[in-house]
Amino acid sequence: MEYVEITKEAEKKGQFAEQMRAFWKVFSIRKTAVFGLAIVCFVILIAILAPLLAPFDPVEDVDYGNRIANPSATHLFGTDEFGRDIFSRVLMGAQVSIAISVSAVTISAAIGIVIGLISGYYGRWVDNVLMRIVDGLMSFPPILFAIALMAALGNNMGNIIVALAVVYAPLFARLVRGTVLSVKNKEYVEAIQVMGGSHIRILFKHILPNCLSPLLIQMTTYFAYAILAEASLSFIGLGVPQPEPSWGNILYDGRQYMLEAPWITVFPGVAIAVTVLGLNLLGDGLRDYLDPRMK
């Protein structure tokens, strides 16, 4: 009996490895996608290891003698007006920015899946009510909506996550609902209905798995959007409270010293642009792999 279980486990693992290998074979053809994946992995790794990598404490270590200093061996990216090390602030900022966007997107995707599944599968009045709400929320431009929410909630990190999640959830709900509607009428789902399969079986075994690839593609894109949104919010002073570093915050600080200390604005900007670029490349690669229509 145990033996059987073990082989089953091995079989499952083998299957997964086989799938990953098949994925990699196709995915790796696109060099740009691989490059994007590398960037994203690199940034995530840095975000996780930031406390170990940062040579200075981004908030506490104030080098008064070296305020607004050029990049040098001690301060790779220079220092800001308080003499804080920009390199350390950018590293720690990665952690903050990534944590915010990952949480916001994950939460909004989760909400979106639930609403989209219910709305798309159940249909009728439930669909009507939910989609009216979703349409209502979507009639505000995302960033302005987030600004309004932040103004109402007050700025701290938790609230940014909440605001962005609220702003993005309707978009995910729409996507999931759309996919559910298209999958629901596929003949293989009808075949299960004819057989008498339960709603639970149809929803979770047949419909949900088919929603995951478009969802994954959209999540990648929205990670990028969320990073941009967090930076925008922080940049106008509505994001992560000072002196906590986030990429947007550092840019905000550097604004006044653009002429004399361009490095304060250049480095976090590069960090944002590179991360977003990586996510976009990865998203394009996933789309080509998962969504054959776009080829």
Added chain:
Amino acid sequence: MDKTPLLELHDVKKYYPIKQGLLRRQTGNVKAVDGVSFQVYPGETFGLVGESGCGKSTLGRVIVQLLQATAGEIQFGKKGISTMSAKEKLAFKREVQMIFQDPFSSLNPRQKIGDILEEPYCIHTELTKHERREKASELLQKVGLNPMHAERYPHQFSGGQRQRIGIARALALNPKLIVCDEPVSALDVSIQSQIINLLEELQEETGISLLFIAHDLSVVKHISHRIAVMYLGNIVELATAEELFTNPQHPYTRTLLSSIPAEHPRKKRERITLAGEIPNPANPPQGCKFHTRCPYAEEACKKTVPPLIESNGHAVACHLIQ
């Protein structure tokens, strides 16, 4: 054929509401199926032919309960579907299966063939994983595929092979009736005949009833015992296959038969060409729905709907025949 019918339809209708305007108010109905009655007996193949938009596929979906009939009664084995309890409904779903037109969308691309074939057993039986696997490989052999194929995914098969898998899935629970919705129209000629032969063999073996929906008259003629011809949601003629093709009565049936391309260059038929196009089913003509295109239409045809009247097992709905 004096046995008790397996499936009986009494005046079944399926209307789709047309909603228009800002408030999505219902402004009318598309009468996809507009009062259809017939019986299917055990062991027989009942053909349903008609051109696109005649309601034949909708009717098939109503019978397997993918769609709810707007009116009328469907009886399966003496029991009305509308009066069935949840348990009886589940039993019904075990005994009636369906084969779909498109062999590419009828199999879940993310499931292995084995899993697709095991699914009916997961729903209706308490078999163990091992027993289900056995069953699945038996099914694969039954439809002429290699049991090793259970480990593959649908995209690794050709259209004809996928259709075989669809048939295997429909056979899994030993149903009494299979609704076949254009099962061969997406396939190449040489593959078509393989699938038709397979269906015939399986019927001989298991005594299953088939409701065969198709637009290809020669295929329907070949496989069916009795055939119903549909036009705009109604049956216009119903007879045995031989009778229908040798002695067609309804003007529409005659047109259809004369439209079939010749089998041999020297056997070209005299063709009856229809005027105009199929009317919009949202706004069908009054009286006999065929009168706008019928070469023989009279005053009476424009006013009253001809009933389907049977004599000697050959039923026709036409004022000019009665």
Added chain:
Amino acid sequence: MNSRLLDVKGLTVQFHTPDGPVEVVSSVDFHVNKGETVGLVGESGCGKSVSSMAIMGLIPSPPAKQIGGEIWFQEKNLLAESPDYLRSIRGNSMSMIFQDPMSSLDPAFTVGSQIDEAMQFHQKIAANEAKERSIELLRRVGISNPELRYHEYPHQLSGGMRQRVMIAMALACNPQLIIADEPTTALDVTVQAQILDLLNDLRQTFGSAIIMITHDMGVVAETCDRVMVMYAGQIVEEAPTEVLFDQTAHPYTEGLLRSIPKISGKKVKLYSIPGSVPLQRDMPKGCRFHPRCSYATSLCQEKEPPIQELAPGHRVKCWHSDQVIAKQGGV
């Protein structure tokens, strides 16, 4: 030689795929005489559509890797001519009707303007004259109220009517050759009958030759003077239509004819060709049909059969055609 309108010699088309180059059409020879209708029959993937696209010069590259052979039309080898020359004959002396009338018309323009265009590409013609001629063409292909239809968009017409519009468009410049790629496959039986009648009728009045690409032997029987049967990128049999039906010489043609259910006569079990069409990348050695053929011998496995001429105009690519013919005599 004078009566030959189109002469295709050794046409070979290769496609690029991730698994390497694949030969979709393998040295195909055929010709079309002036004013005749020739059928090109075969199942999906046999290369019949690709051949016709090659004649029209419409195979994009990629995926096409290489197109070899010669296509002689109006004293010129089309494969050696410039793209500009090809464009000047496309839609002019050679035109095409496509399979799916639902997707072959541009949804964003009126049908009238699309027919006008077919003329304006090749002739200096005033807008209102083009319009007049388009309306005349619409009337000619059996569309009622052509003045009204001229201003309608494709989605406002039924499938049958759209196919009539496609035909009108193909006729716009009085072509000498029309390639009809499965023109009735997407249509209902009664509409198919109407379109086939229309094509037969137009052919008599316009005198254009037609290459009728189809998988349906019925359509062949209805319209064609001569037939070519294609299997796996090669022409396996070529004969006048009646000869093909009466003295079938290739086992594949025989299989095709016998696997269609008959309307007349008693019901017999359908013949079916076992197996399925081989994939281009693992094409069998010898005769490409041998794994599915009931006449196959070891010779078929080893050597590719040559094309033999059994009677004038009846050519076949099979080692055992005598047996195939003999068998029919026996039935």
Added chain:
Amino acid sequence: MLSGDLGHSLVSDKEVLTLLWERLPATMALIMYALLISVVIAIPLGIISAVRHNTRWDYGAMLIALIGVSVPNFWAGLLLIMTFSLHLGWFPSTGYVDVTQNLWKHLEHLALPAFALGFLQAGIVTRMTRSSMLEVLKQDYICTIRAKGGTEKVVILKHALKNSMIPIITIIGINFGLLLGGTVVVETIFSIPGIGQLLVQSVFNRDYPVIQGVILCVAVIYVLISLVVDLLYAYFDPKIDYNEG
């Protein structure tokens, strides 16, 4: 509120409606120029990369587009100021001159911010134009036009472009929100007295009536834009007929 009275600002005691009317022209001008820049760049770029699919042209255009969608617009704004006003001195770095006062100065002041704002939109529209063109070029009716003897110019600029416009307009409509949102940041950087800047100021001052007013105003603009998009649909897609309901 429905009667058009949006209340008074808590800070300046001006009517919110008056404040919005004062600020709206600058924002609208900025958005229009950004839109113009993005469309003028994006559609030709998208067409080129679709027509020259998988060539150096395609890769080049896609690289530009990718930079467009990846560079945050506030950072682009900062870089533009640094290069073109602080270093090169070609453009004024901040401020705004109304069109009625001096057209040249008006354009000079808005050039950099409009570019900063339009760059992102241009990236998105380029990508959409390309993928939508590629999709259309695969359609059967394109083959029909070639079979009729149409030149590539006719195929691409007349037929393919008209059929590609629907998704392009949709994406422009959807991303109008991005433009509106982007004004907040860009106006702040370039000190343009538009409603975006007004929003930021009132958020800091906790001037709730004004915040409310701005959000409402933006939502109204957004709805109006959707209306315009719908009307454009009807032009490009004959299947949409608003008379039928």
